[in-house]
Amino acid sequence: MTECLFCKIVTGEIPAAQVMESDRTLAFRDINPQAPTHVLVIPKDHYPDFASLAGAADGLLTEVAGQAHAVAQAEGIAASGYRVVFNTGPAAGQTVFHAHAHVLGGRAMTWPPG
Secondary structure (H helix, E strand, C coil): CCCCHHHHHHHCCCCCCEEEECCCEEEEECCCCCCCEEEEEEECCCCCCHHHHHCCCCCHHHHHHHHHHHHHHHCCCCCCCEEEECCCCHHHCCCCCCCCEEEEECCCCCCCCC
């Protein structure tokens, strides 16, 4: 996906504050953080949204979830609590159409979120 912002981050064409990386996933800080800790975890391969990532039969969604938890541990928010959010589709607030998990923490989270 040559026009995808997150694909360009994966290739290094656009810089990002990288937090963690595996062979198939990448975690980096959100440029517009909504909490003291706000890290995005993405698959390196392009999937436009959570639904398409969930349909991948190769365990990639499990890897994204595992890296989200590893980020929470590394950022020191795992014990106190954190939120993992996937926005899917424009009505849900998805603005970059490359599947990504938001790892949010470092403050009390309210419910409902919005």
